[in-house]
Amino acid sequence: MSDSELLELQMQGKDWRALDKALVTFFREQQKLPAALALLIGQCSFALAQGHLCLPLKRMPQQSEQEWQALMALYPDLFQLSEDNNQPFVYANNALYMRRYFSYQQQIALYLEQSNERSQKLRQAINPALLNQLLEPLFPATAATSAAPDWQRLSCAIAASSSFSVITGGPGTGKTTTVVKLLLVLQQLQQQQGAAPLTIQLAAPTGKAAVRLRSSIRTTLDKLPASAEIKSQVPTEVSTLHKLLGARAQSRQFKQNALEPLALDLLVVDEASMLDVELMAALLSALPAHARLILLGDKDQLASVEAGALMAELCQWAEQGHYWPVTVDWLNQLSFAAVPELLISQQGKALEQQIGMLRVSHRFDPQSGIAKLATAVNNGQSAEVTAICQADYADLQYLEAAEVRQLKQFVLTGQVKSQIKDAAGFSFYLQTVAQSPALDASEQAIENWAQQVLTDFSAFQLLCAVRQGPFGVEQVNLSVEKMLHQAGLIQQTSQQSSQWYAGRPVMVTQNDYALGLMNGDVGICLLRPYQGKLMLAVAFASEDSSKAVRWVLPSRLQQVETAYAITVHKSQGSEFRHAVLVLPDHFSPVLTRELIYTGITRAAKLFSLVCAKPDLLALAIEQKVQRYGAVRL
Numbered sequence: 027m028s029d030s031e032l033l034e035l036q037m038q039g040k041d042w043r044a045l046d047k048a049l050v051t052f053f054r055e056q057q058k059l060p061a062a063l064a065l066l067i068g069q070c071s072f073a074l075a076q077g078h079l080c081l082p083l084k085r086m087p088q089q090s091e092q093e094w095q096a097l098m099a100l101y102p103d104l105f106q107l108s109e110d111n112n113q114p115f116v117y118a119n120n121a122l123y124m125r126r127y128f129s130y131q132q133q134i135a136l137y138l139e140q141s142n143e144r145s146q147k148l149r150q151a152i153n154p155a156l157l158n159q160l161l162e163p164l165f166p167a168t169a170a171t172s173a174a175p176d177w178q179r180l181s182c183a184i185a186a187s188s189s190f191s192v193i194t195g196g197p198g199t200g201k202t203t204t205v206v207k208l209l210l211v212l213q214q215l216q217q218q219q220g221a222a223p224l225t226i227q228l229a230a231p232t233g234k235a236a237v238r239l240r241s242s243i244r245t246t247l248d249k250l251p252a253s254a255e256i257k258s259q260v261p262t263e264v265s266t267l268h269k270l271l272g273a274r275a276q277s278r279q280f281k282q283n284a285l286e287p288l289a290l291d292l293l294v295v296d297e298a299s300m301l302d303v304e305l306m307a308a309l310l311s312a313l314p315a316h317a318r319l320i321l322l323g324d325k326d327q328l329a330s331v332e333a334g335a336l337m338a339e340l341c342q343w344a345e346q347g348h349y350w351p352v353t354v355d356w357l358n359q360l361s362f363a364a365v366p367e368l369l370i371s372q373q374g375k376a377l378e379q380q381i382g383m384l385r386v387s388h389r390f391d392p393q394s395g396i397a398k399l400a401t402a403v404n405n406g407q408s409a410e411v412t413a414i415c416q417a418d419y420a421d422l423q424y425l426e427a428a429e430v431r432q433l434k435q436f437v438l439t440g441q442v443k444s445q446i447k448d449a450a451g452f453s454f455y456l457q458t459v460a461q462s463p464a465l466d467a468s469e470q471a472i473e474n475w476a477q478q479v480l481t482d483f484s485a486f487q488l489l490c491a492v493r494q495g496p497f498g499v500e501q502v503n504l505s506v507e508k509m510l511h512q513a514g515l516i517q518q519t520s521q522q523s524s525q526w527y528a529g530r531p532v533m534v535t536q537n538d539y540a541l542g543l544m545n546g547d548v549g550i551c552l553l554r555p556y557q558g559k560l561m562l563a564v565a566f567a568s569e570d571s572s573k574a575v576r577w578v579l580p581s582r583l584q585q586v587e588t589a590y591a592i593t594v595h596k597s598q599g600s601e602f603r604h605a606v607l608v609l610p611d612h613f614s615p616v617l618t619r620e621l622i623y624t625g626i627t628r629a630a631k632l633f634s635l636v637c638a639k640p641d642l643l644a645l646a647i648e649q650k651v652q653r654y655g656a657v658r659l
């Protein structure tokens with residue numbers, strides 16, 4: 027097929043977004059581009075939609091790389107090949123970038139390079155004996171730590187002596203616990219050196235993740251051995267990154283930037299797998315030069331919806347360690363058990379010396395169904411995954427359903443196996459919704475009830491892999507509503523004249539700065555008493571610790587979707603007592619190992635897998651996310 031025919035096909039087809047097509051039309055008209063280059067630009071723009079930072083030219087086999095370069099060289103105002111004239115496209119690392127994304131990549135790479143140097147100096151300046159003394163009460167020796175290194179202790183030491191560091195680990199491996207201990211260690215170091223306490227800020231990419239981190243920091247801090255004075259120097263408030271950076275409506279620019287940097291000495295960002303390169307670049311711009319940055323997250327989770335796979339890339343070698351012998355000598359001074367030789371590598375990069383991986387889950391017994399399933403999925407063992415699904419685990423249910431309506435009973439009770447307690451289907455939270463307080467109830471009683479509804483709702487969540495089709499988020503939500511309506515648990519559905527009814531869960535789909543609601547926030551519509559009458563209002567968990575619930579009038583919520591089912595992407599940063607992953611009946615490129623792993627690890631106690639077409643599970647597990655572009659050059 028000729029370039030013109032291929033271009034025509036894409037311009038008329040469904041793959042490219044309207045934005046990709048508009049870009050091609052614009053440059054074709056402005057620059058009289060030949061079809062081949064127009065196709066290249068269209069594919070480069072479309073690559074971003076798929077999460078890539080760039081388009082490697084090897085993905086455009088119509089011409090050799092030299093031929094592409096020669097073609098691009100004919101349009102020096104459009105393509106940067108050597109000299110930088112602020113052209114909209116940049117050719118580098120055998121790939122074509124849109125300038126903005128090339129700049130983000132360069133900025134992050136430069137930061138990593140500079141922080142490597144700063145970290146090496148910092149590590150040399152810290153006395154291991156003093157550090158050991160501070161680690162001792164927080165990470166005492168146990169039978170386990172004499173047999174294998176205590177990775178929480180060592181990750182804490184790594185982060186304490188780094189300007190930039192990452193602590194990665196699966197669910198319940200103690201990322202929060204470790205970081206709270208780290209903050210106590212750092213504040214004690216300051217005290218011992220007669221320096222002022224560090225100004226620390228905690229942040230997360232979504233409101234839900236921020237609320238979760240806040241409550242888990244508080245519980246952790248209470249339990250730890252440290253003086254009240256030192257504990258008071260560890261913040262318990264957690265902000266969303268957008269709030270911290272001062273996001274502005276209708277603008278990509280933040281209030282805090284290189285000219286107005288954040289007033290802090292140390293920033294901890296949780297759920298870092300959700301960070302995309304644009305947000306990371308904005309964060310780095312706003313970070314004062316002396317400040318430390320610590321990222322927490324699970325490297326195996328789905329990458330951000332936007333371009334880049336930052337966390338996976340930073341932690342590319344975390345599993346293997348890739349620690350230099352000198353790093354291991356240093357770590358061994360702080361460890362009860364020696365770091366295994368397998369984790370030593372002369373070839374490791376400076377970045378790897380700043381990464382700690384937590385390797386033991388304290389939430390899931392390694393013999394539990396959830397832990398075994400998550401591991402088998404991560405290792406790509408599809409036969410093992412099928413066997414685990416069929417086996418009899420108390421925390422795992424497997425259900426095949428060729429049509430959504432077969433899920434009716436399951437949606438109400440959450441139960442497949444009769445011996446499983448607390449499976450909590452949707453009838454669980456709807457019972458709480460029905461127990462509304464009396465008309466003259468106090469505001470506190472109303473708030474307590476709404477808070478209980480929100481908690482009970484998070485006991486059961488359907489997670490869909492896709493949006494469209496019979497098992498996609500949209501159809502599943504409609505079907506569930508119908509089932510709950512037929513069961514008399516809700517009074518109407520959102521398809522009726524007024525979309526709003528008591529019990530309707532909704533997810534915000536766009537940041538609304540005026541209302542203070544962020545994309546991904548979940549609220550529940552309730553019939554609440556107000557001045558002697560009943561009125562519909564939507565309750566959201568409050569990020570502000572002074573109150574538990576924030577009320578918003580339904581009429582003010584323009585960008586929301588019903589949320590009995592949400593996509594796995596949107597569930598990142600959240601945890602549900604019983605998480606249900608619903609796989610579709612057709613293959614889709616979004617079905618990947620990372621997606622299945624992310625779905626499974628949203629479950630705190632019970633995980634159910636619903637398969638419309640069982641063979642798709644193995645296919646999905648064999649498919650790993652691949653994203654082009656690299657921040658570590």
Ligand SMILES: Nc1ncnc2c1ncn2[C@@H]1O[C@H](COP(=O)(O)OP(=O)(O)OP(=O)(O)O)[C@@H](O)[C@H]1O
Pocket residue numbers: 178195196197198199200201202203204242388389
């Ligand atoms: N070394 C340990 N020994 C025993 N229990 C621990 C240890 N570390 C953490 N825990 C417990 O394990 C649970 C999970 O810890 P934590 O919340 O720190 O993990 P996380 O990795 O941040 O989890 P999440 O997956 O929610 O991000 C908590 O109840 C915590 O108290």
